[in-house]
Amino acid sequence: MSRNWTVKGAAVLGGTPRDLHVRDGLIVEAAAPDATVIDAAGLIALPGLVDLHTHLREPGREDAETVLTGTRAAAAGGFTAVHAMANTDPVADTAGVVEQVWRLGREAGYCDVQPVGAVTVGIAGERLAELGAMADSAARVRIFSDDGHCVSDAALMRRALEYVKAFGGVVAQHAQEPRLTEGAQMNEGELSDVLGLRGWPAVAEEAIIARDVLLAAHTGSRLHVCHLSTAGSVEIVRWAKSKGYPVTAEVTPHHLLLTEDLVRGYDPVYKVNPPLRTKDDVEAVRAGLADGTIDVVATDHAPHPVEAKDCEWAVASMGMLGLETALSVVQQTMVETGLLDWTGVADRMSVAAARIGSLQGHGRPLEPGEPANLTLLDPAARRVIEPKALHSRSRNTPFAGLELPGAVHATFLRGTATVLDGKVVER
Amino acid sequence: MTGHRSHLLSTADLSADDATLILDTAAELARLADRPIKKLPTLRGRTVVNLFFEDSTRTRISFETAAKRLSADVINFSAKGSSVSKGESLKDTALTLEAMGADAVVVRHWASGGAHRLAHAGWIRSAVVNAGDGTHEHPTQALLDAYTLRSRLGGLDGRRVTIVGDVLHSRVARSNVRLLATLGAEVTLVAPPTLMPFGVEGWPCSTSYELDPVLPKSDAVMMLRVQRERMDQAFFPTEREYSRRYGLQAERMALLPEHAVVMHPGPMNRGLEISAEVADSARSTITEQVANGVSVRMAVLYLLLGGSEPAIGTEDEGERR
Numbered sequence: 001m002s003r004n005w006t007v008k009g010a011a012v013l014g015g016t017p018r019d020l021h022v023r024d025g026l027i028v029e030a031a032a033p034d035a036t037v038i039d040a041a042g043l044i045a046l047p048g049l050v051d052l053h054t055h056l057r058e059p060g061r062e063d064a065e066t067v068l069t070g071t072r073a074a075a076a077g078g079f080t081a082v083h084a085m086a087n088t089d090p091v092a093d094t095a096g097v098v099e100q101v102w103r104l105g106r107e108a109g110y111c112d113v114q115p116v117g118a119v120t121v122g123i124a125g126e127r128l129a130e131l132g133a134m135a136d137s138a139a140r141v142r143i144f145s146d147d148g149h150c151v152s153d154a155a156l157m158r159r160a161l162e163y164v165k166a167f168g169g170v171v172a173q174h175a176q177e178p179r180l181t182e183g184a185q186m187n188e189g190e191l192s193d194v195l196g197l198r199g200w201p202a203v204a205e206e207a208i209i210a211r212d213v214l215l216a217a218h219t220g221s222r223l224h225v226c227h228l229s230t231a232g233s234v235e236i237v238r239w240a241k242s243k244g245y246p247v248t249a250e251v252t253p254h255h256l257l258l259t260e261d262l263v264r265g266y267d268p269v270y271k272v273n274p275p276l277r278t279k280d281d282v283e284a285v286r287a288g289l290a291d292g293t294i295d296v297v298a299t300d301h302a303p304h305p306v307e308a309k310d311c312e313w314a315v316a317s318m319g320m321l322g323l324e325t326a327l328s329v330v331q332q333t334m335v336e337t338g339l340l341d342w343t344g345v346a347d348r349m350s351v352a353a354a355r356i357g358s359l360q361g362h363g364r365p366l367e368p369g370e371p372a373n374l375t376l377l378d379p380a381a382r383r384v385i386e387p388k389a390l391h392s393r394s395r396n397t398p399f400a401g402l403e404l405p406g407a408v409h410a411t412f413l414r415g416t417a418t419v420l421d422g423k424v425v426e427r
Numbered sequence: 428m429t430g431h432r433s434h435l436l437s438t439a440d441l442s443a444d445d446a447t448l449i450l451d452t453a454a455e456l457a458r459l460a461d462r463p464i465k466k467l468p469t470l471r472g473r474t475v476v477n478l479f480f481e482d483s484t485r486t487r488i489s490f491e492t493a494a495k496r497l498s499a500d501v502i503n504f505s506a507k508g509s510s511v512s513k514g515e516s517l518k519d520t521a522l523t524l525e526a527m528g529a530d531a532v533v534v535r536h537w538a539s540g541g542a543h544r545l546a547h548a549g550w551i552r553s554a555v556v557n558a559g560d561g562t563h564e565h566p567t568q569a570l571l572d573a574y575t576l577r578s579r580l581g582g583l584d585g586r587r588v589t590i591v592g593d594v595l596h597s598r599v600a601r602s603n604v605r606l607l608a609t610l611g612a613e614v615t616l617v618a619p620p621t622l623m624p625f626g627v628e629g630w631p632c633s634t635s636y637e638l639d640p641v642l643p644k645s646d647a648v649m650m651l652r653v654q655r656e657r658m659d660q661a662f663f664p665t666e667r668e669y670s671r672r673y674g675l676q677a678e679r680m681a682l683l684p685e686h687a688v689v690m691h692p693g694p695m696n697r698g699l700e701i702s703a704e705v706a707d708s709a710r711s712t713i714t715e716q717v718a719n720g721v722s723v724r725m726a727v728l729y730l731l732l733g734g735s736e737p738a739i740g741t742e743d744e745g746e747r748r
Contacts, residue, residue: 185539188625188626189625189626190625190626190628190629191626192625192626193601193624193625193626193627193629193630194439194601194626195539195540195563196539196540196560196561196562196563196564196598196601197539197540197561197562197563198562199625201625265543265547266539266540266543266544266547307516307518310518310548311516311517311518311544312517312536312538312540312541312544313538313539313540313544314537314538314539314540314541314561315538
């Protein structure tokens with residue numbers, strides 16, 4: 001297949017339409033003689049999306065997702081790079097496991113897979129994993145997280161923050177105070193009482209974020225807050241940034257759109273960690289994303305096999321798919337509401353994520369000389385989300401049956417099309 | 428409940444008319460207890476499954492008695508020692524029941540929403556009756572409490588009912604607050620702040636951390652069981668302190684108006700939330716609640732499965748059957 005393209009008349013970052021020329025994996029000034037022309041009238045060109053928070057499940061839970069199926073889903077969603085979370089089985093807490101994941105990503109060829117290393121051995125929260133070995137490995141790990149578990153021991157968190165400074169790393173914290181969330185099933189509030197589900201108080205997230213931004217300030221090290229979900233969390237991060245502390249934060253697409261009211265039917269497809277919150281929280285995270293308090297949208301793509309969700313709420317696994325719907329949800333919640341323009345979307349879904357993850361070659365301007373990692377979006381398209389049509393191995397999308405705006409028309413990874421005419425390219 | 432409704436999952440689903448119909452039907456069916464043959468053919472040929480994922484002898488027996496008095500075939504299915512303990516899911520258990528042709532499933536589940544999920548996940552077509560799910564609801568308990576209150580106090584409208592104790596973890600309290608409010612009663616919850624639900628301000632009731640000032644204004648006081656496993660979770664300092672502040676002893680019972688009754692859903696911790704003297708007093712409706720439970724559950728099963736015929740025929744007809 002061609003690696004030389006002319007993308008005719010794409011609105012780069014939603015601006016005035018112009019042509020983009022791709023040759024040998026780079027964006028260039030002039031078209032190659034054998035370039036394949038793509039009519040991009042009406043399409044928006046964005047730098048290839050970068051996800052800071054993806055669960056690819058391999059190794060260990062290949063029944064839910066593999067690196068191959070997950071990266072196909074990523075490409076379908078417009079992503080050219082994903083960070084693969086460490087809570088695999090075995091846990092990605094050694095150079096060997098992170099290199100395995102990284103290599104599987106390269107072999108799949110649908111997007112760059114950048115492994116996240118665990119902060120602690122077995123994500124057990126007791127002693128530091130070999131962070132340096134993972135950083136020095138072929139995978140060049142820069143983000144460390146026990147995601148799914150909070151590094152709740154303040155002294156250990158301090159040490160992790162200090163240690164990763166040696167190689168420019170960042171600790172991505174899953175902010176969940178464990179004692180305050182024992183047995184918690186959904187957001188704590190009137191509805192949790194009505195439903196008889198144990199509440200997950202906002203303060204359990206906010207208390208850890210508050211502690212950690214102070215630790216980040218104290219150590220002078222980089223903290224990244226995973227999937228924050230409450231208005232209070234936004235306020236704490238806003239305050240930390242106003243003080244100049246080295247803190248970044250992410251929000252998921254589902255926390256930008258969905259509220260706890262969906263839990264009323266006890267359908268586990270809405271069970272997620274952190275839980276869906278209130279309308280006020282949704283408005284606060286949207287505002288935080290708009291004003292830059294929240295740096296990135298990260299999917300927290302969390303595939304689960306059917307049986308993990310087709311059961312009682314209490315025993316269901318937490319998590320939702322996100323890669324293939326993220327851009328549409330951001331279009332609906334941020335662009336169509338006037339909170340962000342497409343430049344803002346490019347920043348929150350690519351540029352900032354690549355910066356936080358220290359990814360070279362991603363989140364770059366769509367200018368000559370840059371790697372041709374780009375996404376073409378048809379913003380006028382509307383699609384009803386059908387779980388069966390998704391590329392993930394799992395089907396646990398909370399958006400099933402919902403009509404969302406926007407559809408990815410094409411995705412290019414270093415000049416190679418991974419999605420063309422809205423279809424994932426077979427390799 | 429009537430015609431358009433196929434499950435009983437929550438008291439929140441019941442209108443005042445629905446609830447009154449159940450209570451009236453229960454009153455009608457209660458007459459059966461006075462007959463020499465305590466059985467009606469109403470649900471002959473129907474199968475009711477008691478699906479219990481959590482132990483509860485009294486609730487199971489109550490439902491079993493109710494179903495048998497209506498001539499239904501009853502299958503008791505306990506999760507303990509069954510395929511469930513070997514890892515079978517609720518879904519697969521449900522599919523088995525569906526294949527066996529159960530008409531109604533009475534489900535007790537340790538998880539909140541268990542009954543709702545069974546009713547709405549598309550696994551079965553049978554009617555589902557919630558016999559207690561996690562800390563969510565126990566609607567037939569609330570109905571039998573309302574029945575007991577109505578028969579003792581002559582009506583519920585404007586009556587003041589005080590519910591005392593571990594409201595936070597109590598499905599009985601949740602169901603009662605909603606149902607009693609629907610039927611016009613004024614409910615006050617009394618508990619230490621640690622055992623008061625987080626969003627209780629939104630409930631249709633008032634609250635108090637003190638029991639003594641509330642008792643003189645109460646027509647009924649419902650004591651909730653304190654689960655002993657809460658002791659080491661710092662919800663209150665000691666049993667002794669709990670009992671002193673929130674337990675109902677004879678001296679405190681004396682603060683109640685003369686006509687007021689004392690209720691308890693059982694099983695009781697005598698000496699903790701209720702003293703033996705109070706539990707055994709003439710004001711206590713505890714055994715009456717058990718008897719009323721059968722009538723109320725008969726009414727529920729009848730209305731879910733029985734169709735539009737009168738619940739009970741004339742005296743003669745009943746005898747003839």
